[in-house]
Every structure is written in structure tokens, then in C-alpha cells.
Amino acid sequence: MAEDVLETTKRNLEHSTGTFVNDRNETLWYQKYIPEKTDLRGILVFLHGILEHSSRYNELFTLLASEGFAVYTFDIIGHGRSEGDRGYFNHFGDVVDDIDLFLKLAKAQVHETHPRVNKLILMGLSFGGLLTNLTVLRKTHAIDAIVLCAPGLNVPRTLVLNVQAYFASILSEWIPKWEIVPAVQVSDLSAEAEVLAEREKDPLVYKGLIRARVGNETLLAFNYLDAHKKDIHLPVLIVLGTLEKVVCTYSINHYHRDISSVDKELKIFDAMGHSLLSEANRGAVFSHIVSWLHARFEPIG
Numbered sequence: 001m002a003e004d005v006l007e008t009t010k011r012n013l014e015h016s017t018g019t020f021v022n023d024r025n026e027t028l029w030y031q032k033y034i035p036e037k038t039d040l041r042g043i044l045v046f047l048h049g050i051l052e053h054s055s056r057y058n059e060l061f062t063l064l065a066s067e068g069f070a071v072y073t074f075d076i077i078g079h080g081r082s083e084g085d086r087g088y089f090n091h092f093g094d095v096v097d098d099i100d101l102f103l104k105l106a107k108a109q110v111h112e113t114h115p116r117v118n119k120l121i122l123m124g125l126s127f128g129g130l131l132t133n134l135t136v137l138r139k140t141h142a143i144d145a146i147v148l149c150a151p152g153l154n155v156p157r158t159l160v161l162n163v164q165a166y167f168a169s170i171l172s173e174w175i176p177k178w179e180i181v182p183a184v185q186v187s188d189l190s191a192e193a194e195v196l197a198e199r200e201k202d203p204l205v206y207k208g209l210i211r212a213r214v215g216n217e218t219l220l221a222f223n224y225l226d227a228h229k230k231d232i233h234l235p236v237l238i239v240l241g242t243l244e245k246v247v248c249t250y251s252i253n254h255y256h257r258d259i260s261s262v263d264k265e266l267k268i269f270d271a272m273g274h275s276l277l278s279e280a281n282r283g284a285v286f287s288h289i290v291s292w293l294h295a296r297f298e299p300i301g
Contacts, residue, residue: 012035012037013033013035013062013065013066014032014033014036015032016031016032016034017030017031017032020102020105022077022097023097024094026082026083026084027083028076028083029080029081029082030105031054031055031061031072031073032070032071032073032106032109033064033065033070033071034065034070034071034110035065035070038068038299039068039300040070040114040117040299040300041067041068041119041297041298041299041300042068042069042070042118042120042121042293042297042300043070043106043121044069044071044122044123044293045072045102045106045121045122046071046073046124046125047073047099047122047128047131048073048075048076048079048127048128049125049126049127049152050087050126050210050218051087051205051206051207051208051210052080052199052204052205052206053080054073054074054075055080055081055204056202056205056278057125057277057278060286061073063286064289067294068297069121069297070114070117072102072105072106074098074102076095076098077089077095077098079206080204086206087208087211087214088176088177088211089213089214090213091217092218092221095131096131096135096138099131100135100138100140103120103135103140103141104141107120114300116300117300119144119297120141120142120143120144121145121147121297122135122136122146124147124148124149125149125151126149126150128149128151128152129148129151129152130221130225132148133146133148133151133153133225134221134224134225136232137225137228143234144234145234145235145237146234146235146236147236147237147239147289147292147293148236148237148238148239149276149285150239150240150241150274150275151252151255152246153222153225153226153248153251153255154226154247154248154251155222176211176213177211177212177213178211178212179211180209180210180211185245186200188246188273188274189274189275190279192273192275192280195278195279198278199275199278222251225255229255229258229259230258231260232259232260232261233260234261235261236256236263236265237265237267237289237292238252238255238256238264238265238266238267239267239268239285239288239289240252240266240267240268240269240276241269241273241274241276242268242271243271243272243273243274244274245273246274247274252266253266263296269281269285272285
């Protein structure tokens with residue numbers, strides 16, 4: 001594992017980056033935001049969306065760290081600064097293996113200076129929301145709460161997607177890296193031109209189509225979560241915008257209804273889209289997330 005300290009922010013935070021090697025000998029890039037001279041409320045691990053990378057949300061990480069959370073995040077295989085073919089992974093299980101390993105790393109690092117801090121929160125955006133749920137269902141780690149931001153629990157099925165889904169397993173087996181599945185229409189990500197322009201100029205956002213294997217694995221993951229969502233018992237916060245066009249809001253509502261969690265909230269923000277963590281009114285989303293976390297996690301010396 002390699003690590004470099006980058007800076008200490010004006011909010012007395014240590015921001016550092018590093019790499020770790022997964023069980024398949026692939027190098028993955030990560031970053032962390034650790035508040036200095038304060039008691040921690042817990043460890044928060046953020047999982048980003050498909051075809052993007054973790055550094056798009058550094059503003060949120062800075063805020064969460066300033067509110068008492070040790071924030072860890074990494075670029076999944078094939079994304080951002082991590083190794084691998086762009087936008088590609090072999091199996092969802094591989095990605096969850098990497099998440100499990102990263103959670104172990106985060107806990108070990110935090111315990112070096114804060115041995116009493118054991119609360120663990122997962123936060124996932126879009127595709128990262130699906131990964132968050134699969135990690136919880138794996139049950140390798142004791143996770144205390146999850147925050148799902150515009151979670152990709154399913155997607156609206158177009159005619160093209162339905163046809164591709166029919167042949168998905170064959171395509172995945174024979175031409176796994178073929179870029180065939182239509183990616184998100186960029187205009188559906190947000191109604192705000194500035195958000196779309198910023199994404200377009202980001203060199204670490206992959207602009208290609210979704211590969212056949214990734215598309216098939218995602219369909220399998222959708223089905224697995226739908227069959228096992230009643231096994232979700234921990235506190236859950238879901239934040240969603242009324243202008244959501246990318247993920248299936250019907251599936252999100254049914255997930256919220258069907259999970260076994262007693263402590264669960266679906267918070268809907270007016271006039272916000274899929275990119276609600278980047279849009280002009282993102283401060284309202286951030287504030288709600290922070291308030292929700294503060295109500296459940298007290299500072300620990």
C-alpha cells in the first residue's frame with residue numbers, strides 16, 4: 001500500500017491519497033479525509049457511480065469530514081485512477097471483494113489513532129448504491145447504516161435494453177468487453193447545463209458505452225437485490241430528486257417499502273435530477289444527509 005499526504009484543508013482536515021492491491025493483483029486508487037483534533041462519529045465509505053470516479057465529490061467529503069466522519073473512498077476497478085480496462089470488470093463479486101478489502105483497510109487505519117471508533121457507514125451514488133446493498137448483503141462487515149443517493153437499483157427498460165437483456169448472457173460470455181449497452185443519455189443526468197459541461201470536460205469520466213459483461217452483471221445484480229432486499233435491516237436514508245430520469249424510481253419506492261429496516265427514510269428533493277450531489281441546490285441534500293447522520297452517530301473520544 002502506498003500513500004501520499006496532499007494537504008490540510010482550512011477545516012483542519014488531512015486529505016491523503018494512496019493505492020492498495022486487491023486479491024487479483026490489481027492496483028486501486030483511494031483517498032481519505034480525516035478530521036484533525038476532533039472526536040470521530042464513525043467511518044464513512046463512499047462508492048461512486050458507473051463510468052465515473054470518486055474525486056467528483058470532494059466537496060461532499062470535505063463537509064462530512066468536518067462534521068466528524070473519517071471519509072474513505074476509492075475508484076473501483078476500471079474507473080478513474082485505478083487499474084483496469086476502462087469501464088470494465090469481470091464479475092460483481094470481484095468489485096464487492098474489493099469493497100470488503102477497502103473497508104478492512106479503512107477500519108485498520110482509523111483504529112491506529114481512534115481505536116474506539118467502530119461505527120461504519122456506507123454511502124453509494126447511483127451504481128454505487130447497488131454496490132452498497134450488495135456489500136451489506138455479503139455480511140463480511142458489521143455495517144451500521146447506509147445512505148443511498150439516486151441509487152441504481154434498476155433502470156427504466158427501453159425496447160433496446162429489453163432486447164439486449166434477452167441476449168445478455170451470450171454477449172457477456174463471447175464478447176465481454178464489447179461496448180454495446182447504451183450508456184446514460186448525458187442530458188438525463190441533470191437539467192443544469194453547468195453540471196453537464198463539468199462532467200463532459202472531466203478526463204477521468206469514461207465516455208464510452210457500457211460493456212457487455214458489465215451490463216449482464218448489472219442485470220444479475222438487480223435481480224439478486226430484488227430477491228434479497230428483505231434481508232436489509234439496518235438504518236437507510238435514500239435521497240432522490242423529482243427530476244430523476246436515469247434510475248428506476250418505481251424500483252426505489254418498492255425497495256423502500258419492502259426492506260425490513262424500521263429506521264428508513266426516502267427524502268425527495270424538488271427540481272433536482274440524478275446529479276443531485278453536484279447541482280446548484282446540493283447544499284440542501286448535504287445538510288439533510290449530515291443531520292440524518294448526526295442523529296444516529298455520536299462523537300466518540
